[in-house]
Amino acid sequence: MSLADVTANLRAPVETATDNKPIVKVHAVEWAKIMAGEPVEINPSIGHGYKVMSVKEWAARWKPNEAYPECLVCGSHNTKEHHFTQTWCRGKKKWESETLCLDCHSFTKRSYCDPDFKTPEDFEKERWQSMREEFWDTEPHYGGDRVIWDALRAAAEADLRTAKLILQSAGIVVAAPDMTTYYDERGRMYVLPKYVLSLPTNILRTSSIMGSRKSANAVELPQLTASAL
Numbered sequence: 001m002s003l004a005d006v007t008a009n010l011r012a013p014v015e016t017a018t019d020n021k022p023i024v025k026v027h028a029v030e031w032a033k034i035m036a037g038e039p040v041e042i043n044p045s046i047g048h049g050y051k052v053m054s055v056k057e058w059a060a061r062w063k064p065n066e067a068y069p070e071c072l073v074c075g076s077h078n079t080k081e082h083h084f085t086q087t088w089c090r091g092k093k094k095w096e097s098e099t100l101c102l103d104c105h106s107f108t109k110r111s112y113c114d115p116d117f118k119t120p121e122d123f124e125k126e127r128w129q130s131m132r133e134e135f136w137d138t139e140p141h142y143g144g145d146r147v148i149w150d151a152l153r154a155a156a157e158a159d160l161r162t163a164k165l166i167l168q169s170a171g172i173v174v175a176a177p178d179m180t181t182y183y184d185e186r187g188r189m190y191v192l193p194k195y196v197l198s199l200p201t202n203i204l205r206t207s208s209i210m211g212s213r214k215s216a217n218a219v220e221l222p223q224l225t226a227s228a229l
Helices: 003-007 025-036 120-142 146-156 160-169
Strands: 015-019 079-089 092-101 107-113 181-183 189-191
Touching: 120 146, 146 160, 146 189
Parallel strands: none
Antiparallel strands: 015 107, 079 092, 092 107, 181 189
């Protein structure tokens, strides 16, 4: 991902903050050792063991952030980027950057998020919720008792104990082990798709796309629609 991709077409303000230590806790612990003159672990790519390092030596392998070089504490441009994460989803972006000033030893954090950014997990949950709403809005019109449909919806959206009480009070019999088929007291059958009973287990989690532009564009969701009874 190029720097231009990250910093171009910003549609919201870049949030900023400063601190005397890094954001990430494990890095903050290491930073405290650097400032106290205590040994820290040598980068495995160049050696092994522990060593007392200066700030300059500790940050020697980091690169400047050319888009945001300024330290927001002292104004110096003698900075190195210590931390950077980005998330892309359907052309929307979210990123976070932290730079260390080699002059005043302060940390500047910048973060950005598109106003309409959604993680793949959020996007998929909204889609499933839309499918649920579509089912409940259309399925009852194809037959059965409206009161029973309302009871089934209330049960589907309740916890297990409450759902049992709702079904019992409405005289509804569960006819399938997966709780998708029901009968009322008149023998009429009601079928619910599984997606109205619980969220799917294959939702793409946010953590799996951190730092990757590929995101949910590569995920194909099942094409589930409400069937007429």
